[in-house]
Amino acid sequence: MNWTQFLLGVIAIYGIYYALNVLYDLLIHRRAPRAADGGNELTFDEDSPPERVIPEPSKRENEPMVTEGKPVISSGPLQSTGGINLKQLVSLVQNDVIEYTKAIPY
Template structure:
């Protein structure tokens, strides 16, 4: 048996399987009683007018501020020009622009 015969056999088996599934579905749907599809519809009886919701300013309790005596650490100005390709990434690494914190596994 070579690859051509094997692939033709697998294709034939799949075609027969697919045809049997289609025929089975056609016969099952003809015999199944058609019931009203009332179970998939949501209805709401009460009428409530829409109301405008205005968000209240929240208190930021978990954020460290200089007023509480905790130092606020800034990461510095962030800039991005978008994605870079692999060649540009290697160039940035060679120029010590990219700072990495752990070794890349091999």
């Protein structure tokens, strides 16, 4: 037996197997009654209109925060200039403005 005969035999066996599977599936679908599949559908019976929710302003915005009886000292309003691009990040690292504790893996 050479490789050509072996491969033709394998293809023939696979073709027969595939054909039998297709015929089996066709016969199964003819016998099985087609029922509505209600088990996979999620439905809600109640209809409620959407409601607009308006948040009430907080009364404690200007009061200092108190934790366990001790007042928390605020460091003032936080300000940010936004994000920086990669070129600026490399520049900050080269100028030793950013401190990193371990090497970045490649």
